[in-house]
Amino acid sequence: MTGTAWQRLRDNGPGIAGLCIVLVFALVAVCAWSGLLGQGWAQVTGGRWESAGPDHWFGTNLLGQDILARTLQGAANAIETGLIVTVFSIFLGAALGALSGWSGRGWPDELVLWIAGVLDSIPFYLFAAAVAYALQGHEWSMHVAMIVTFWTTTARIVRGEVMRIKSREFVEAARAMGLNGFTIVLRHVLPNTLHILVVQATITFVAAIKTEVILSFLGLGVKDGVSWGLMLAESSQEVLAGHFGNFLAASISLFLLLMGFNLLADALQDALDTGKVIR
């Protein structure tokens, strides 16, 4: 990100707020991974449905597990999923997008567009379910499903951008210097799509987290462990019996995290003035 962009980001109050929220959650995640936070999520430390109190800030669930610990662990899981999915799908999207963009209207372009079209035409939750089956409920099935479907948007945008850049002088120059396509794309073209990738990443992250929650709710998501989606699934039964612990904890933290990312995404879009990316 260029200096001026950073300047603009700094002037963007909401953007900074978003960044802070994200950083806080990231911190929580790191602590959870390194075993400082939310370790007791599986242990039973209280009675069932204890209300909030000094030893259980958010109360306990049916089994008597501490909801706070589970929320923190859930945060870690959400971030983890978000990171994995984002990294891979952005990478995939950038690579394929560049390929098809560079190849112009050649067959690689047609092929990539075709694959993207196919993937976009399958209802997502069905697709996720299908992948879950195909992978025999493997713990990564959720991630695979998301990566395989999320890269298409990035690819489309990168493709357009690459097509635009392709015609620029410096690329012509590089061609004239006899560099091969691959190096040109790698050295000269992709770097120029970085700002788009950054924005896409934030957006993918949001999508990933949201989807993780829904998939876990449907039982297609997190296998062993705890997730906000699972907490919401528990709560969807509890709330109607008047126990709101799980619901509040999960929904509020989910909202905060998403809000943070959305604000950040907006700020980045303004700062790097890639027009508003369509979501």
Next chain:
Amino acid sequence: MKPVLEVRELSVRANSSGVRHRLVDNVSFSISAGQATGLVGESGCGKTITALAIMGLLKEPAFTVTAAAIELNGRDISRLGGRQQRALLGRDIAMVFQQPGTALDPVFTLGQQITRVILRHRNETRKQARQTMLQALGKVGFADAEAFAAAYPHELSGGMRQLAMIAMATVCRPAVVLADEPTTALDPGATALILQQLKRLQADHGTAVLLISHDLAVIRKNCRDAMIMYCGRILEANGAGALFARPRHPYTAGLLACIPRIGPRRPAVVDAIGGQVPAMTDLPSGCHFAPRCERADPTCSRAAPPPEALGGGTVACYRPL
């Protein structure tokens, strides 16, 4: 003779991200019926802004427009808004824009767009309106008006679009037409056509035309009066003849020096103005031209020189030629 349009102490401020700077600074002038007045200046000096301000098209929060008065046929329109203002626009005062390419809506035919204006401002039936529209197109020289009415902007050349613009601007016989660089985007042939149309306007309906241009030649040929604008201020105003024959303001003089004379005898450009046009965001204090003016002295940078009557016109300079 009574001026049709009189502008008094018009100022425009742009408010972008906190910093507010003047685009038009305390401009006053007037133009009278049946004649053309030229507004000259380098691009970005505030000509267009002035026109838009007069039309009342500059909106808060992006812009702040202040004026002692903008009188159209003696009626102050500077404080009008909403319905009343819209009633004027296109009927009593109209504007022709610089880019005929983008100034028309691409998804409607010329006919539709002109007819809308008629229906808006003159109580005519659709049928009548259509006739009026066809006549207007005919007047500006479209032989086969029907065909043009049915055409979409992208199907026409720039010149034709601009003619259509003029047809649209004049269909309601406005008292004033603000023509903002109407010819810059066009080839010489089209330019000639357009200017001829503007002349016809003045002649036929006694319309007053404010011809905005950076091209001194155009102004000289087509205007009775001319005003020189620089960094949002009018530095000199006078009858075109007088002004071009004997410029009083150093800047005017500089500009005139830039006009290529016909014939090979002299180099295309002589003693052009040195230095750069300052950015509107940080204008020098006092006379904005002072830093580039070889006649400037400390007084010039102290306060903006007020317009003084001189040789039949007005000049805003402490040390006029």
Next chain:
Amino acid sequence: MPYLARRLLHGIALLLGVTFVSFLLMVYFGPDKTYDLVGKNPTPQQIGEVRHELGYDRPFLQRYGDYLRQLLTLDLGLSDSSGEPVSAMLERSVPVSLALVLPGFVLGNLLGLAFAMLAAWYRGSWLDKLITSASVVGMSISFLIIIIALQVLLCTPYGLNLFPVRGWKVEGLASYLYYVTVPTLALVLVTLGYNTRYYRAIVTTEAERDHVRTLRAFGASPVEIMFRHVLKNSLIPILTRVMFSVPLVFVSGSLLLESYFGIPGIGQVTFNAITSDDQPVLKAVVGLTGVLFALALSVNDLLYTKVDPRLTER
């Protein structure tokens, strides 16, 4: 028109792809109903019989071929669980889903567009800011949370308790509203944020075009400008969004709603098909969604040419 032919070709390629991928995933590697159908104390031989009955033992290509034929002839076979003809299940459930999702879908888009146009006309004003930030908030609330919260607030004694927790016994307008309201609200809430923001992005760019300035210079009223001109100019991206969301809204979207509110629409049929390993139904749903999508794509391109004169010569 060669352009049309090209589109058609693309459409077919797309369909082949969709059917193949979905078949591979949902049928070949997909769920296995055998063990739902074997009785207690089955012998391996009986299990074999059931697999044969279900046709699981036939070679891949043959099964895929049959699948394509089924889609072409719209003869979708019988559900493995209920024995009902799949086509009958669709005829029964699709209208329900339409009735369920349509109001929310339409409202969500119209409101989004309305807010977007407000924001665009008062670009940069407090109203614009309010609308934009509100839409960001909207985008940050998960569908799940909205559904659960709305149910508690509107359908339970803990809240207003005005509407049914679940079900779909529609006989006439009143009962329709009675059952459709909460799902509609949920749908609107979840889509509004995204729509508003998307449409705002489009409408603002359109509202800043030169010809809009021209219109104002000729005294056109805000209403005329926004609705007659800006709207028509931004129709293409709007149509695109609508067309593309149609197939997915009606399957994925209603899946969550219907499984949560116990509404017997296509979503629930699909959900049950997933949880009861009902391959014929899954195949039909995915196949038909693919078809819908391909159609949407082509129709969309046709609409373009209708909407924008600049695209007619192609």
Next chain:
Amino acid sequence: MLKKLQGAALLALLMLGGCGQSPDPGGKVPVKIYRHALDGAPASLDPAQAASIYANFIVVNLYDTLYRYKYLARPYRLQPNLAAAMPQISDDGLTVTIRLKKGVHFVDDPAFARGKGREVTAGDFVYSIERQFDPRTRAQGAWLWQHRIVGLDEWKTRGSHYDEEVPGLRALDEHTVQIRLTRPFPQLAHTLAQGFSALVPREAVEKYGLQLASHPVGSGPFKLLQRDGSRAVLVRNPDYRKEPFDLATEGYDPATQGHLGLEALQGRFPPFVDRLEIEFITEDAARWNSFAAGELHFIKVPVSQFDNVLSQRNPLKLSAQYEGLYHFAASEEAGLIYTNFNMADKRIGYSSDPVRNRRNHALRCAMVKAFDWRRRNEIFFYDIGRVFPGIIPPAVPEYDPAEDRGYTRRDLARARALLRDNHWTADNLPTLDYGFPNSVTERQIFEQFRNFMSQIGYPPEKIRPMIFATYGDYQRAYSQGKVTLINSSWTMDYPDAENIMQLYYGPNAAPGSNSASYDNPEYNRLFERAASMSESPERTRIYRRMNRLLMHDCATISGISRTLLFLWDKHVIMKPDRSFLGGYFLRFVDIDDSAEDEP
């Protein structure tokens, strides 16, 4: 309801600018409607596929079976339904003769000549049982009669040709059936009270094929009007055979049932209601809210609502706010919930190496000791489930109250000792796969289990969850021995302990119902010996002995029987039931319209 309506109308105003008339959603009609809720939806309505309690619940109302259970008698007793009398059994117990009632007709259907439902005959019974042995039927009930009826299995292997007669299954005349058994089968009459055995007309099968599953053609008290994934609507079958309701025959007990107003039914002809609306609501909460909102007449109270519904536990007492509104009954389910060890899995079950075999046995017993039934009962059954040692539940007469409760008493010290003495340490303990079909509760049950075990030092990461998207997948996995810890529940098919004891009979090993693949020669011997006996003190002794064998081998962590709570509207006259009676009681349900207003 009315309150809700205003809500709807109000929103109508907001949304569409108002709508005038607003009839009761659900439609106010002058007929008696009974609204019931099931916690699951039936897949198929073909008797041959009526495997789930949900399917069975509805099938027995659309079709007729030869026998049924008495409405009110407890313990359950059989009662002729389509049969004229109880079966006549020869002295050697091998020949069974059953006479059918005359003049009973199937409902009218295009499948029949001229669309008129023809008379039900003995041939229909023969055909219906044979269907179970025809692969094309996708039947799921064959296991009830497998290897028991002379020539039936061979009939199948010869390709299931219906024209070919089965020696052991013959219609002597229009209304007499004769069944010849390979060995005495005391439970036969019970199997003929199941949906599986319901009588299906051959014409319908041949006309509708697999579609029969959604287009029932029977002779039961009700006809199917409409059905989808979320509800089924049944209407009274006007041609249903006229048999007056008699309290005495149904085993009425004024002492315990006097308050239900059943006397009003005496001498009238069932079915009493014109229309059954059966909602399939899987989510407990939604079901409860629907009931609380007055949309349902009956509910099996979800555990999450026990706090709310009950004011005290023993004796169970309804909380004041509901007493005025609802009738209330608690019934102990005839079945059990247990967690099997996969004995075929060397990691924890039988091992060829005697040492490992002994250590595995110790490990299993340690886990049994580590399991906290008190807590399980408290959290998931609101402390009103019945915990009992082994597999013989209190619902059957074989249950032994005197049995030593040690097997279900938690004893961490003992468990740890067992591990220590057999050199089990956190490092060398085997990694186990605990399987369950995906659901919130199943997951919670797993987490609790893992938590129990972690308290004797079993590392949590060594008990892995194996989650399956559907129950079918789960079943397949453990049938193929892929799951080490199999959490399952068994609901008895008929009120005879034999139905439970077979769960651990060696030859029934996976993919059979003996999911533990438990194989103890003595157990098997005893089971075979008891197979031909009907309930008797001797058989009881044998069964109890088998139960002890099982516990000694620590082959399963067992067990608990749920206590089910039923609430139903005071206007409704009925005695609901969930176990063997299945849906039979629906025909006896009546609505007291002296107080007309619907809840």
